[in-house]
Amino acid sequence: MTNNANVAQPPPSADIFIKGLWRENPVFVQVLGMCPVLAVSNSALNALSMGLATCFVLVMSSTLVSSLRNFIPKQVRIATYILIIATFVTVAEYLIQAISIELHKSLGAFISLIVVNCMILGRAEAFASKNTVPRAMWDALGMGLGFTLALLCLGGVREILGNGSFFGISLFGSRFEPWIVMILPGGGFFTLGAWLLLFSWIKQRRTAREGLS
Amino acid sequence: MNQSLGYIFLNACLINNFVFAYFLGICPFLGVSNKLDTATRMGGAVSFVMLVSSMCAFGIHHFLLAIGAPFLQLIAFIVVIASTVQLVEMIIKRFSPVLFRALGIFLPLITTNCAILGLALFQTQKGYNFLECLVYALGAGAGFTLALLLMAGLREELDITDVPHVARGTAIVLMVAGLLSLIFMGFAGLGG
Numbered sequence: 001m002t003n004n005a006n007v008a009q010p011p012p013s014a015d016i017f018i019k020g021l022w023r024e025n026p027v028f029v030q031v032l033g034m035c036p037v038l039a040v041s042n043s044a045l046n047a048l049s050m051g052l053a054t055c056f057v058l059v060m061s062s063t064l065v066s067s068l069r070n071f072i073p074k075q076v077r078i079a080t081y082i083l084i085i086a087t088f089v090t091v092a093e094y095l096i097q098a099i100s101i102e103l104h105k106s107l108g109a110f111i112s113l114i115v116v117n118c119m120i121l122g123r124a125e126a127f128a129s130k131n132t133v134p135r136a137m138w139d140a141l142g143m144g145l146g147f148t149l150a151l152l153c154l155g156g157v158r159e160i161l162g163n164g165s166f167f168g169i170s171l172f173g174s175r176f177e178p179w180i181v182m183i184l185p186g187g188g189f190f191t192l193g194a195w196l197l198l199f200s201w202i203k204q205r206r207t208a209r210e211g212l213s
Numbered sequence: 214m215n216q217s218l219g220y221i222f223l224n225a226c227l228i229n230n231f232v233f234a235y236f237l238g239i240c241p242f243l244g245v246s247n248k249l250d251t252a253t254r255m256g257g258a259v260s261f262v263m264l265v266s267s268m269c270a271f272g273i274h275h276f277l278l279a280i281g282a283p284f285l286q287l288i289a290f291i292v293v294i295a296s297t298v299q300l301v302e303m304i305i306k307r308f309s310p311v312l313f314r315a316l317g318i319f320l321p322l323i324t325t326n327c328a329i330l331g332l333a334l335f336q337t338q339k340g341y342n343f344l345e346c347l348v349y350a351l352g353a354g355a356g357f358t359l360a361l362l363l364m365a366g367l368r369e370e371l372d373i374t375d376v377p378h379v380a381r382g383t384a385i386v387l388m389v390a391g392l393l394s395l396i397f398m399g400f401a402g403l404g405g
Contacts (some may be wrong), residue, residue, distance in 0.1 A: 031383055034239040079295060082324075086288045089315045094284070109334040112287050116327040118240055184398065185234050189391030196384040204379055 009131060012138040020142025026119045027150035027192075028199055033119035037151060038188035040110050044167050047155025049103055051148025053092045053111060058120050058144040059137060060088045062128040066136035069129050081124045082115070089114045119147065157191050158182045218348045220340070220360060225352030228403055231328050232360035233394040238328030243386060247372075252365035253358075254315055260354025262323050263332055266297045270333035271343055285327035290333045300322045328357055363393060 026032045033054075040050045061084050065072075072080050093111045097104045105109070114120070123143055128136040159165060164172045164180030180186050231237045238259070246257045273289050302320045306313045313320075323329065332353050336346045367389055376385055 035236050040237060050375055068304040084294060086291050090284060090287050109331060112334055113327050113331060115287060115291055116325050116330050118325055122327060184395040186391045189387045189394055193384050193387030193391060196387065197380055200384060201379050
């Protein structure tokens with residue numbers, strides 16, 4: 001990790017931001033950080049707050065890792081990254097506790113488990129440690145929002161089908177029979193599997209069309 | 214907190230299986246469950262690290278409470294788990310090179326397995342004493358190994374079946390995992 005990387009790098013472009021949202025979406029494309037995705041996506045509110053907490057930790061730690069990248073010895077870099085991430089997760093946990101005790105309770109140990117989300121360590125190692133601070137921040141923001149978006153996709157579907165509501169607002173009235181299975185752990189696997197199926201189908205159709213033309 | 218040790222074991226292993234009920238350790242669960250052989254080794258390695266880090270986490274929790282710094286808990290846990298993994302790696306390398314070669318890349322990967330950190334956090338939350346912590350760690354390790362073995366067996370079968378092209382890869386594995394998770398809910402009756 002030398003300084004010559006700094007000179008040649010262009011300023012952050014929109015592409016760095018957008019690739020995290022869609023083309024390299026951490027959940028749907030890279031299948032990273034699965035544990036919190038499945039565990040807390042049983043309602044849209046939980047999913048949104050977990051996504052934002054992860055986004056916060058990702059942006060802060062990427063910024064710090066990127067700004068310290070010339071001082072961290074190569075041999076202990078992973079340990080250093082984990083320490084930096086753990087510090088910000090502790091900050092996030094106390095923040096959530098201060099904002100809403102109820103939310104803190106429903107997310108439970110999964111806030112602390114952001115530390116071992118492989119997506120965050122992956123971004124620190126693969127992007128932040130090699131890029132300038134603005135680029136690292138921009139990339140982290142894209143990835144974090146992509147992660148939040150994916151969580152919302154899952155949480156939304158699971159809450160609508162499993163509870164008949166969206167963000168706690170009832171959608172179908174009292175005659176709706178909720179699909180309890182969607183709220184249960186199994187529903188998490190099914191919903192994510194279904195989303196992946198949908199994306200794979202879209203991709204297949206696109207390649208088929210390109211093959212024709 | 215007067216649960217019997219047997220109940221704690223069953224609870225961690227079957228009723229609240231770490232993979233199927235808590236969604237912990239999904240990454241290795243999806244990553245190394247394509248062959249029975251590697252799944253067994255990974256399960257063994259994870260169970261062992263769980264046992265050691267659970268004991269360490271118990272000590273650390275009480276030490277941090279004594280000096281009045283509970284906000285250091287998370288940072289201390291993750292550092293201890295990382296160093297436990299390193300230590301276990303060195304010990305195995307010294308005393309059993311055969312086992313060391315068999316485990317290969319899996320050992321360092323265990324550091325970022327959320328099941329280990331989850332175990333440390335849950336046992337603290339539940340306020341288990343030392344013996345209960347040990348049994349809880351054993352149960353969680355057994356449950357993780359069981360989940361991995363079941364999945365590996367199913368995926369070996371899946372390889373030779375005719376899966377629709379769209380569903381190949383992660384999607385079908387997730388569907389199977391969902392079904393397994395529903396099956397494991399049947400164990401909820403054991404808790405009474």
